[in-house]
Amino acid sequence: xxxxxxxxxxxxxxxxxxxxxxxxxxxxxxxxxxxxxxxxxxxxxxxxxxxxxxxxxxxxxxxxxxxxxxxxxxxxxxxxxxxxxxxxxxxxxxxxxxxxxxxxxxxxxxxxxxxxxxxxxxxxxxxxxxxxxxxxxxxxxxxxxxxxxxxxxxxxxxxxxxxxxxxxxxxxxxxxxxxxxxxxxxxxxxxxxxxxxxxxxxxxxxxxxxxxxxxxxxxxxxxxxxxxx
Amino acid sequence: xxxxxxxxxxxxxxxxxxxxxxxxxxxxxxxxxxxxxxxxxxxxxxxxxxxxxxxxxxxxxxxxxxxxxxxxxxxxxxxxxxxxxxxxxxxxxxxxxxxxxxxxxxxxxxxxxxxxxxxxxxxxxxxxxxxxxxxxxxxxxxxxxxxxxxxxxxxxxxxxxxxxxxxxxxxxxxxxxxxxxxxxxxxxxxxxxxxxxxxxxxxxxxxxxxxxxxxxxxxxxxxxxxxxxxxxxxxxxxxxxxxxxxxxxxxxxxxxxxxxxxxxxxxxxxxxxxxxxxxxxxxxxxxxxxxxxxxxxxxxxxxxxxxxxxxxxxxxxxxxxxxxxxxxxxxxxxxxxxxxxxxxxxxxxxxxxxxxxxxxxxxxxxxxxxxxxxxxxxxxxxxxxxxxxxxxxxxxxxxxxxxxxxxxxxxxxxxxxxxxxxxxxxxxxxxxxxxxxxxxxxxxxxxxxxxxxxxxxxxxxxxxxxxxxxxxxxxxxxxxxxxxxxxxxxxxxxxxxxxxxxxxxxxxxxxxxxxxxxxxxxxxxxxxxxxxxxxxxxxxxxxxxxxxxxxxxxxxxxxxxxxxxxxxxxxxxxxxxxxxxxxxxxxxxxxxxxx
Numbered sequence: 149x150x151x152x153x154x155x156x157x158x159x160x161x162x163x164x165x166x167x168x169x170x171x172x173x174x175x176x177x178x179x180x181x182x183x184x185x186x187x188x189x190x191x192x193x194x195x196x197x198x199x200x201x202x203x204x205x206x207x208x209x210x211x212x213x214x215x216x217x218x219x220x221x222x223x224x225x226x227x228x229x230x231x232x233x234x235x236x237x238x239x240x241x242x243x244x245x246x247x248x249x250x251x252x253x254x255x256x257x258x259x260x261x262x263x264x265x266x267x268x269x270x271x272x273x274x275x276x277x278x279x280x281x282x283x284x285x286x287x288x289x290x291x292x293x294x295x296x297x298x299x300x301x302x303x304x305x306x307x308x309x310x311x312x313x314x315x316x317x318x319x320x321x322x323x324x325x326x327x328x329x330x331x332x333x334x335x336x337x338x339x340x341x342x343x344x345x346x347x348x349x350x351x352x353x354x355x356x357x358x359x360x361x362x363x364x365x366x367x368x369x370x371x372x373x374x375x376x377x
Numbered sequence: 378x379x380x381x382x383x384x385x386x387x388x389x390x391x392x393x394x395x396x397x398x399x400x401x402x403x404x405x406x407x408x409x410x411x412x413x414x415x416x417x418x419x420x421x422x423x424x425x426x427x428x429x430x431x432x433x434x435x436x437x438x439x440x441x442x443x444x445x446x447x448x449x450x451x452x453x454x455x456x457x458x459x460x461x462x463x464x465x466x467x468x469x470x471x472x473x474x475x476x477x478x479x480x481x482x483x484x485x486x487x488x489x490x491x492x493x494x495x496x497x498x499x500x501x502x503x504x505x506x507x508x509x510x511x512x513x514x515x516x517x518x519x520x521x522x523x524x525x526x527x528x529x530x531x532x533x534x535x536x537x538x539x540x541x542x543x544x545x546x547x548x549x550x551x552x553x554x555x556x557x558x559x560x561x562x563x564x565x566x567x568x569x570x571x572x573x574x575x576x577x578x579x580x581x582x583x584x585x586x587x588x589x590x591x592x593x594x595x596x597x598x599x600x601x602x603x604x605x606x607x608x609x610x611x612x613x614x615x616x617x618x619x620x621x622x623x624x625x626x627x628x629x630x631x632x633x634x635x636x637x638x639x640x641x642x643x644x645x646x647x648x649x650x651x652x653x654x655x656x657x658x659x660x661x662x663x664x665x666x667x668x669x670x671x672x673x674x675x676x677x678x679x680x681x682x683x684x685x686x687x688x689x690x691x692x693x694x695x696x697x698x699x700x701x702x703x704x705x706x707x708x709x710x711x712x713x714x715x716x717x718x719x720x721x722x723x724x725x726x727x728x729x730x731x732x733x734x735x736x737x738x739x740x741x742x743x744x745x746x747x748x749x750x751x752x753x754x755x756x757x758x759x760x761x762x763x764x765x766x767x768x769x770x771x772x773x774x775x776x777x778x779x780x781x782x783x784x785x786x787x788x789x790x791x792x793x794x795x796x797x798x799x800x801x802x803x804x805x806x807x808x809x810x811x812x813x814x815x816x817x818x819x820x821x822x823x824x825x826x827x828x829x830x831x832x833x834x835x836x837x838x839x840x841x842x843x844x845x846x847x848x849x850x851x852x853x854x855x856x857x858x859x860x861x862x863x864x865x866x867x868x869x870x871x872x873x874x875x876x877x878x879x880x881x882x883x884x885x886x887x888x889x890x891x892x893x894x895x896x897x898x899x900x901x902x903x904x905x906x907x908x909x910x911x912x913x914x915x916x917x918x919x920x921x922x923x924x925x926x927x928x929x930x931x932x933x934x935x936x937x938x939x940x941x942x943x944x945x946x947x948x949x950x951x952x953x954x955x956x957x958x959x960x961x962x963x964x965x966x967x968x969x970x971x972x
Contacts, residue, residue, distance in 0.1 A: 153702065156605070167586040169691065173939035174683060177960055179388035180585045191394055191497040191578045195570050198604065202566055206608040209655075213612070213627075213648060221643070294624035297644050301627070304619060 152208035156201060196342050200349045203312060207353050210305045211360050217298045218366050224298035225363050229285035235278035236358065239313075242271035243351040246344040253337045265324065265340070268347070272317055279310050302361055309354060316346050389582040389935050398927050399495040413499035414926055415484040418506050420817070422480030425506075426473045427892075429513050433468035434885050436461040445878025447859040455858040456544040459528030462856060464516075466531025467554070470660065471561060472513055474802055478667040479565070479603065480509060482809060483572050483596045485817070489916035490593050492581025492934050492956075494927045496571040505571070508564030516557040524548030530856060532657070535628035535649050536641070539621040542634070551621060555614040562607045562614075572600045581915075583936035588955070590914045590940040591690055595670020598698040599663045605702070606659035613652035620644070650712055654705040661798055662701040666694055668805040669736055672758045674940075675808050676740055678912045679755035680747030681951055683941035686739040693732035700729040710778050711785045719778045726776035730769070737766060748944065748951075752910075753827040757808030760835045761801050768797025771846065786856070789849025792842045800838045807834070807891070814898070815905030819922050822902060826894040830887055837884035844873045913952050914940045 168180075189197070218225055249264035283303065286292075291299040320343055326336045359365055402408040412418055440461045443453045453461075484502070488495050496502045519526035528544030529537060529551060541547035545554075576589070576597045589597075616627040620641070628649040629641035669690075677684045684690060706714060706722040740762055749755065771793040775781045784790060807830070814822050851867045853860065863869070908917040920930040934956040942953040947961035 153605075157699065160601075164695065169587065169688065171587050171688075173585075173587045173687060174941065177938045178958070180390065180583060180588070189578075191574050194578060195498060195574045198570050198573050199566070202569075202604050202608060205605050206612060209609050209612045209652065213616075213652075216648065220645075224643075293619075294626075294640070297625070297627050300619065300625040304616065304625075308615075 149205075149208045149212040152204055156204075190338065192338060192342060193345070196345060200346070203349070204353070206308070207305070207357070210301065210308070211356070211365070214298060214301045214305065214360055215365050215369065217301065218363060219369070221296070221298065222363075222366075224296040226286065226291050226299050226302050226361060227289065228358070228361055229282055229289065231278060231281045231285050232358065235275050235282060236354065238271045238275035238278055239347075239351050239354055242268045242275060243344075243347040245271060246340070246347045250337075250341045250344040253332075253340045256332060258332065261340070262327070265320070265327075268343075269317070269320060269324075272313060272320070272347075276310060276313060276317075279306060282306070305357060309350070309357065312350055312353075316343065316350065319343060319346070389937075392582060392933070393578045393580065394493075394497060396494070396933055399499050401926055411503060413495075413503045415488050415496045415499070415502060416817075416924065418502055419481050419484035421506050422484060422509065423477055425510055425513055426477040426481060429468055429517070430473035430477075431888075432517070433465045433473065434888065436465040436468075438882060438885055440465065441878040441881040443858065445875040456525070456528060458858045459530070459856070460526050460544050460550075463528050463531055463533075463554075464520075464526050467558075468516070469799065470531065470664070471558070472516065474664045474798075474806075475565070475603070475660070476509060477806060478664060478802070479572065479596060479600060480506065480568055482592070482667060482671065483568070483600065485813070486592055486916060487572055487575055487596060488579070489919065489924060489928055490590050490914055490940075491576060491579060492584050492915050492929070492936060493575055493579035494929060494933070497574045497579050498571050501567045502571045505564050505568035508560055508567065512557045512560035512564060515553055515560060519545070519550050519553035519557075522549040522553060524550055527551040527554045529554075532653060533617070533649075534653075535617055535620065535646050536630065536632060539617065539629075540632075540634060552618065555618045555621075558614045559611060559618075562611045565603060565607060569600045569604045572596060573604070581933045581936055584915075584955075587688075587691070588936060588939045590670070591673040591684065591687070591694070592667070592670040592914075594691055594694050595666040595668070595673075598694050599666040602659045602666070602698050602701065603663045606656045606663065609652045610656035613649055613656070616652075617649065647709075647712055650709050651706070654708045655702075657708060658705040659698075659701045662697055664798060664802050666698065668761065668802040669694065671809045672761050672805050673736075673740065673743075674914065675754045675758040675805075675812055676743050676747075677941050677943060678812070678910050679752050679758070680744050680749045681943045682743055682747035683943055684739070685742040685745075686735070687939065687941065689735055690739055693735045696732045697729060700725060700732070704729055707776055707781070710781045723776055723778050727773065730773055730776075733769060737762065737769075752811075753822070753824065753831060754808045754812035754910075756828075756831045756835075757804045757811065760831070761804040761808065764796055764804060764838070765801040768793060768795075768801055772797055784849065786854055787849035788845050788853045788855050791855045792845035792849055795845075796842050800842065804835075807831070810895075812910065813916075814895075815909050815922075816916060817923055818899050818902070819905055820898050820900075820902030821905050821909065822898045823894050826890055826897075830891045830894065833887035833890075834884055837880050837887065840880035841877050841884065844877055848873055848877075911950070911952050913938075913942055913954050915955050918954050918956050 245264045245268035249261050249268060252258075252261035252264055283306070286299075286302065291302070293300055293303045319339075323336065323339045323343055326333070326339055330336055400413055402412060402414070408414075409417065412421070439453060440458065442450055443458055484496070487493075522545075524545050524547070526545055527533070527538065527550035529546065533551070533554070537543050537546070538551055539546050543551075545551050576593060580589075616625070619625040620627055620629050624640060626641045626644035628646050629639075629644040630646065631642040632639045673684050673690060704722060704725045706718060707726045710719055710722075771789070775784060775790065775793060811822055811827060814820070848870045849855075851870060852865055853870055860866075860870075905922065907922055910917070915934060915936070916924075918934060919925075919928055935958075936955045937958045938953065938955055940955055942948070944951045945953055945961050948959075949961075953959065953961065
């Protein structure tokens with residue numbers, strides 16, 4: 149959580165540094181002297197970025213809870229089922245496909261765009277199915293929801309991640325609809341690009357979660373602790 | 378004042394967002410119920426917040442009746458008392474204060490003050506209100522659920538919050554509370570995205586961040602903070618819900634209840650406290666920062682003087698916002714934390730007092746030699762400053778570990794946070810309503826009723842909370858249904874408790890007068906005309922009062938100056954609106970400035 153907040157603080161700090169906070173607005177009448185403060189991003193894209201910051205905060209908070217739990221009780225670390233790599237591959241494929249779809253939409257190549265969108269949808273469904281199998285494998289391995297807090301956190305965090313993926317699928321459904329109604333419109337192109345950003349972010353969160361569940365985050369923290377002491 | 382020569386409007390930077398008229402509702406239902414216009418959404422938010430706030434007010438009366446006259450009212454059982462405490466606290470902090478400052482004032486003022494036609498995502502904005510309303514309805518439904526609402530205290534600390542010994546713990550009460558909070562956070566996130574992106578992207582030409590009124594800075598920073606802090610509460614609520622419903626043990630250690638071993642084990646209740654206060658302390662500033670911003674604008678307008686130290690005020694808002702994320706554990710000194718942590722959090726708590734004090738000094742210096750008009754908004758603004766200083770000073774006492782440990786869990790803490798987080802921001806809400814009511818309705822609120830409302834509220838609040846500090850100092854614990862054998866107290870407090878209760882009843886009754894005034898003045902109030910306070914900021918420069926759909930008629934207003942050009946030497950009037958391109962002649966006779 150601290151790392152996440154530091155990253156956000158840096159972004160906010162950089163933005164603030166461009167807002168002429170040291171200017172004297174009481175002396176300035178007419179046109180503002182410089183235009184450094186502009187945020188040259190479409191509102192929808194900026195809205196998505198802010199939303200992703202909120203989502204990031206949510207997972208950073210849960211990640212902190214997991215790290216603290218493992219720090220206290222290392223034996224609660226859950227062995228990850230091999231199925232999780234299938235899920236990961238599916239999400240990577242979905243993310244790449246959406247990236248291609250956004251590119252094809254930008255270049256006005258409707259055939260490639262639709263093929264990439266279909267591939268992304270299928271890969272995302274495969275990811276969700278894989279998640280179900282991961283949960284089943286966890287249960288078969290004795291890791292149940294009402295077991296150790298660390299095990300419960302794995303279910304909770306992956307469940308919340310899955311919900312975000314589902315929400316993304318709803319958005320992707322709207323993209324399909326928009327394509328059907330207004331094929332090739334600027335709005336439809338922008339919507340695909342937004343989906344791609346969202347999927348990349350969810351993939352990033354997913355990879356961070358795998359590092360977390362495999363105990364890597366605790367090892368890194370232990371290393372920092374050793375270096376500091 | 379050294380003005381830079383005025384340049385043509387063409388020199389103003391272009392718009393970030395194309396000037397598009399937002400969707401216009403043609404039916405009554407579309408305009409008043411499923412409205413996408415931020416002004417109507419603001420009124421919906423405010424009306425709902427005030428309605429649920431009245432419930433919380435009645436609950437506070439019931440609590441005070443028990444404390445002032447214990448044993449007199451049979452229907453106030455110990456269980457009911459704890460339910461009243463819990464619901465009063467949660468409603469006031471979340472569903473009234475947060476909702477009205479961000480959902481109410483945020484929605485009404487941001488688009489108007491930045492010169493936008495509406496929020497950038499009007500549909501999401503509408504959804505935000507409806508999810509908020511659902512959250513309120515779920516909360517209210519807990520009053521009618523079997524076992525009633527939760528009585529866990531507004532902090533909802535586990536494990537007791539979900540144990541059968543706590544009212545609503547083993548029934549639906551706690552679940553409805555958690556569900557309601559989750560809904561509130563989802564709704565707020567929708568609104569918050571709008572407020573942030575609108576301030577960043579939809580400002581009109583010439584409106585730089587450093588020309589924004591401090592009201593917008595306060596609401597904007599508070600929204601950013603809330604977007605980062607609410608996920609902690611969201612996570613805490615979801616995890617506790619899992620503990621209660623699905624048998625997980627996130628916050629539950631191994632427990633024995635009524636001689637029976639429960640199926641919990643391995644969790645830590647302290648984790649909940651960290652999550653709760655990681656949200657809870659920024660929440661204080663999520664409420665305070667909009668209040669700081671609004672009060673700055675009220676003082677400048679009604680003292681006819683530019684705000685003192687605008688830059689410092691902006692920096693202080695941003696610094697307070699940042700620091701508020703590293704002070705949370707000062708609420709947990711008695712949880713058994715490592716002394717070094719206590720030292721760290723005591724230090725950060727004291728540091729945050731510095732930018733806060735800068736703001737107080739700047740308000741006082743704005744008043745200094747100002748042309749102070751003791752209008753109702755100004756009276757409430759002054760009431761806020763005095764109350765905030767009082768509450769802030771006792772906060773400095775409590776920020777010190779050695780002082781906090783004996784005072785923690787006494788009525789001193791209750792008095793402190795009611796002064797700083799209850800009375801002070803509510804003073805600003807009243808001041809803001811008296812100030813912007815003419816814009817919203819086109820009519821002035823009744824002055825006589827307003828004066829009575831102010832003086833009864835102000836003096837009454839002090840009659841309640843000053844003695845309460847003393848009651849806490851002599852050792853009366855908080856959250857006690859009745860004191861019983863009270864030989865541990867250095868002084869009997871029965872009389873004081875009865876006095877506080879009577880004062881609370883009177884102050885509560887004065888609020889009914891205010892509500893009457895709101896309703897009466899819509900039809901019978903004096904016609905406000907255009908810009909009755911002669912204010913500079915954009916919301917008063919709309920072609921129509923109240924502003925119509927789209928706010929600005931055919932074209933958005935260009936902005937040529939900051940929002941505080943009052944009593945400018947050489948200006949024909951004692952204010953220059955932000956969209957006025959005229960450059961005053963500094964050689965002319967000064968207007969409205971005392972030599």
